[in-house]
Amino acid sequence: MIRMSDKSTIPFGPQHPVLPEPIHLKLVVEDEKVVEAYPSFGFVHRGLEMLVQKKDFNQMVYVVDHICGICSAMHGQAYCQAVEELIGIDVPERAKYLRVVWAELHRIHSHLLWFGLLADAFGFENLFMLSWRIREKIMDILEATAGNRVIISVNIVGGVRRDIDTEQAKWLLDELKEVEEGLKELEKIVKNNYTIKQRTVGIGVLSKDDAYMFGAVGPTLRGSGVPIDMRTTGYAAYGNLDFEPVVETDGDTYARTIVRVREMFQSIDLVKQAINKMPEGEINVKVKPNLPAGEVITRVEQPRGEVFYYIKSSGGKNLDRLRIRTPTFANLASLLHMLPGSTLADVPVLVLTIDPCISCTER
Amino acid sequence: MGLKEFVEKSFKKSPWVLHYNCSSCNGCDIEILACMTPLYDMERFGMVNVGNPKHADILVVTGTVNHKNKEVLKNIYDQMPEPKVVVAVGVCAATGGIFREAYNVLGGIDKVIPVDVYVPGCPAKPEAIIDGLYKAAEILKEKYEKMGKAEEVLK
Numbered sequence A: 001m002i003r004m005s006d007k008s009t010i011p012f013g014p015q016h017p018v019l020p021e022p023i024h025l026k027l028v029v030e031d032e033k034v035v036e037a038y039p040s041f042g043f044v045h046r047g048l049e050m051l052v053q054k055k056d057f058n059q060m061v062y063v064v065d066h067i068c069g070i071c072s073a074m075h076g077q078a079y080c081q082a083v084e085e086l087i088g089i090d091v092p093e094r095a096k097y098l099r100v101v102w103a104e105l106h107r108i109h110s111h112l113l114w115f116g117l118l119a120d121a122f123g124f125e126n127l128f129m130l131s132w133r134i135r136e137k138i139m140d141i142l143e144a145t146a147g148n149r150v151i152i153s154v155n156i157v158g159g160v161r162r163d164i165d166t167e168q169a170k171w172l173l174d175e176l177k178e179v180e181e182g183l184k185e186l187e188k189i190v191k192n193n194y195t196i197k198q199r200t201v202g203i204g205v206l207s208k209d210d211a212y213m214f215g216a217v218g219p220t221l222r223g224s225g226v227p228i229d230m231r232t233t234g235y236a237a238y239g240n241l242d243f244e245p246v247v248e249t250d251g252d253t254y255a256r257t258i259v260r261v262r263e264m265f266q267s268i269d270l271v272k273q274a275i276n277k278m279p280e281g282e283i284n285v286k287v288k289p290n291l292p293a294g295e296v297i298t299r300v301e302q303p304r305g306e307v308f309y310y311i312k313s314s315g316g317k318n319l320d321r322l323r324i325r326t327p328t329f330a331n332l333a334s335l336l337h338m339l340p341g342s343t344l345a346d347v348p349v350l351v352l353t354i355d356p357c358i359s360c361t362e363r
Numbered sequence B: 001m002g003l004k005e006f007v008e009k010s011f012k013k014s015p016w017v018l019h020y021n022c023s024s025c026n027g028c029d030i031e032i033l034a035c036m037t038p039l040y041d042m043e044r045f046g047m048v049n050v051g052n053p054k055h056a057d058i059l060v061v062t063g064t065v066n067h068k069n070k071e072v073l074k075n076i077y078d079q080m081p082e083p084k085v086v087v088a089v090g091v092c093a094a095t096g097g098i099f100r101e102a103y104n105v106l107g108g109i110d111k112v113i114p115v116d117v118y119v120p121g122c123p124a125k126p127e128a129i130i131d132g133l134y135k136a137a138e139i140l141k142e143k144y145e146k147m148g149k150a151e152e153v154l155k
Ligand code: SF4
Pocket: A066, A069, A151, B024, B025, B026, B027, B028, B029, B062, B063, B089, B090, B091, B092, B093, B097, B098, B121, B122, B123, B124
């Protein structure tokens, strides 16, 4: 009998039920095993870095906010910190704490969103609904404090554009208590549920050395036991807050899930600390309309890991160059390392395990 | 109820929705997903999110069109069976929005496929999206009835 080659090629994406975003993977499979994976990109490329030539540096804040809807506040924050460093202005203390509050709220909503999608990827529809129900509380807080649910655009060069007054802060903390209750419930499910363990324990193992070698960032890296977290560099007000990077050592999807669940509790704690320590005062300072010449890099910890901003200016209103390296880009190498050898049914879980954000990556 | 009426009723009362992210910023996509979750619950209008274009009646598109994904979008649209309705969610699906001036952006999705309902907002609020989908379901009904008439004429 003549056999055809055992290998077949399966396209995964760009339009795929488990992916809210278009990414295309060409999977070469042998029976049920994936032997090779080739990614293809560019479905979301818009060319935002080039927009610096058309928009001035203040308008650019809103453009970088729209790089990604999930971690928009942190993109704005990273960009503003870079420009502020270039100009050499000191942001008021209160603005720094406010930035922490919004950034951490974003981290909670991003992790909850991811958790829902992961549950959906292995068919646990109910858990998807549960985690998104908790997430709606965070969206309410964002809407009440910043005026919009998803893209809140709170950062401006020189500070933030909205304040959180005492009354609102009290309400915020009350709401967060409810979120915390919900998260405890969620944590119980993650720790005890048979289905979740079957689908995540031992799936997509990334050893400590591999994670480091492939340049992984964020929960992907910390799930493999490397305690690197950009917040420990003390940007914004993180230097005055008390926290430790969350680390797990197993390096599989389950470990990364636990990292993210623990980070949500950490974020709630950070919001509480920031609100309690927040000094009174101004929330932004005036900025001169022209930039000095120079280049600056900044790094900020996003929900998915470290984002890297580079800006270059030779004076004037517009920047010359803006370069962004996003966390998903850094994690893709690890993903392509994890895919070969897995079964086809695990591919959605593996793709989601790095929490891919394609809009960020392709800009 | 005969089979024909049954099919007709389930078609009108329960349109299936396919979501495609062209090149959006995710903002509108997560709001569409939020529509399916308990707080907004789009399923009370019988709308179910599906992953296969061949099962879908309503195509929900977010984001702008670029040179790479215009073919994907056209392909998905062509695979959907008639009658079909397209909903453009967010300003960038309508006109290009904030990305309009970027070099790889062609503009709104109506450059590539016909659009029936535009939902404004950046990002569009879940309430607005549900409203848009409800309108889309009504347009779908109209299109379906027109198609039925055409069939009768052809007989
Ligand atoms: S309309 Fe706004 S929020 Fe929606 S995808 Fe476009 S840029 Fe993002």
